Amino acid sequence: MPVVNRIAEFSAEMARWRQHLHTIPELGQECHETAAFVAERLREFGVDEIHEGIARTGIVAIVNGQGPGPTIGLRADMDALPIPEATGVPYASQRPGKMHACGHDGHTTMLxxxxxxxxxxxxxxxxxxxxxxxxxxxxxxxELMVEEGVMERFGISEVYALHNAPGFEAGAFYTTPGPIMAAVDTFHIHITGKGGHGAMPHETRDPVMAAVGIAQALQTIVSRNHYALNDLVLSVTQIHAGTADNVIPDTAYINGTVRTFDAEVQSMVRERMAAIVAGQAASFDVEAELDYQVGYPATINDPAKTEFAAEVAREVSGEGRVLADSGREMGAEDFAYMLNVRPGSYLFIGQGDSAGLHHPKYNFNDEIAPVGASFFARIVERAQPLAAR
Structure with missing residues (x-):
């Protein structure tokens, strides 16, 4: 079964929705105009219930089927990124410094x-x-929607989501049972020494050298403190220090990300990082404070629900266009919080050849929106079929 015929009939309308959303990107929980647009469309469609203001600007809409049965959840994200747009499309962002560089405008449109x-x-x-x-x-x-009780409030028994994938065949799908996306943590290291003249380093306690030493030593956590076949990424992404070529500053700052799947590996990284920061600070005679922030957990697909979702994807996209055991990757996704409390599955839908996610030239491919919408629709119809009469 290809794209649902009725959905194909209004695909041009879907493109108009998406392109409008692309012009009004909003960040974080401040998706007021986006949510208003979504609610207006839902009222036009005649859904049975619209619940607004969840997690500030989130919406849960209910559509009743024919006869009793469970409630299935379908999720789309709405927020954009703080990136200046460089696509040049006629419907480019009207908000300077903000754009839909991850395709959430397309995800919202598919739902x-x-x-x-x-x-x-x-x-x-x-x-x-x-x-x-x-x-x-x-x-x-x-996480906020889960904490506000959406699963219990609406009796959701299982939940599904899609994300577009640049570089993967347009309209094809991939997923994997079990862990599919990593847990993500963030670390901040604040170093305090004693600044002075660059020509007289012996009179200083140089935080720049300490920062370099700490950044290099942190890489030994990956190379020497964990089993090589356990997935782990530790990346130092920022080092800030100094203002002039002849001044040794008082302070330096290090920032980075840690990606894991295993709680024991995550705990080991935190312990080793604390020890390395303390040890390196002592060796350079500076003070260093580690702020380690635990972020999104790993996104873990329910194996049975993922097998079912892959079957539905094959109906919509074709037998040879679904990779059902793609393996896991080190990106992170907050849909993990929903999968922590309800079984379900997270899938990727191919975007085709385009700029990558979070790139200023990225633009969602409107041709895949009817495919994603058909997947969502068929998930519901297959999971909760009408009783035979």
């Missing part, structure tokens, strides 16, 4: 397309909860 179809046809039992989530990029909007 709106499914909402329109499901509200029209209702060829399923039970209910579907359409979850429009803010703050995926920053702020953990999924």
């Amino acid at each position: 709106l397309g499914a909402a329109k179809y499901l509200a029209e046809t209702r060829k399923f039992s039970g209910r579907v909860a359409l979850i429009f989530q803010p703050a995926e990029e920053t702020g953990g909007g999924a």
Whole structure:
């Protein structure tokens, strides 16, 4: 079964929705105009319930099927990124310094397309909860929605989400059972020494040299403190210090990210990092403070739900266009919080040849929106079929 015919019929309308959303990118939980647009469309579609203001600007909409049954959740993220747009498209961002560089405008559109179809046809039992989530990029909007009780409040029994994938065949899918995306932690290291003249380093306690030493030593955690076949990434991404060529500064700053799948590996990294920072600070006669912040957990797909989701994806996209055991990757995703409390699956849908995610020239491919909407619709119809009469 290819793209649902009815969804194909309004694909041009979906493109207009998406391109409008692209012009009004909003960050974090401040997705006010985006949420208002979503709510307006949902009212036009005639969904049964619209619950607004969850996690500040999130929405859960309910569509009732025909007859009793469970409630299935479908989630799309709505927020954008603080990146100046460089696409040159006619519908480019109207908000300087903000753009939809990760395709969340497309994700929202795919779920709106499914909402329109499901509200029209209702060829399923039970209910579907359409979850429009803010703050995926920053702020953990999924965690906030879970903490505000959306799973219990709406009786959601399982939950699914999609993310576009640049460089993968347009409209094809990939996923994997078990862990698919890594846990992400952030570290900040503040170093305090004693500044002075660059020509007289013996009178200083140089925080720059300490920063270099710490950054290099941290790499031994990956190379020497953990089993090489356990996935682990530790990247120093920022070092800031100094203002002039002949001045040794008083302070330096290091920032970076840690990606793991295993809680024991995560704990080991924290312990070793604390020891290295303290030891290097002592060796350079400076003070160093480590601020280690635990972020999104690993995104772990339920194996049975993922096998089912892959079957549905094959119906929509074709037998040879679904990779059901793609392996895991080191990016992170806050949908993890929803999968922590309900079984479900997270899948990628191919975007085709385009700029990468978080790139100023990225632009969602409108041709894949009907494919994603059809996947969402068929997940509901297959998971909760109408009872035979």
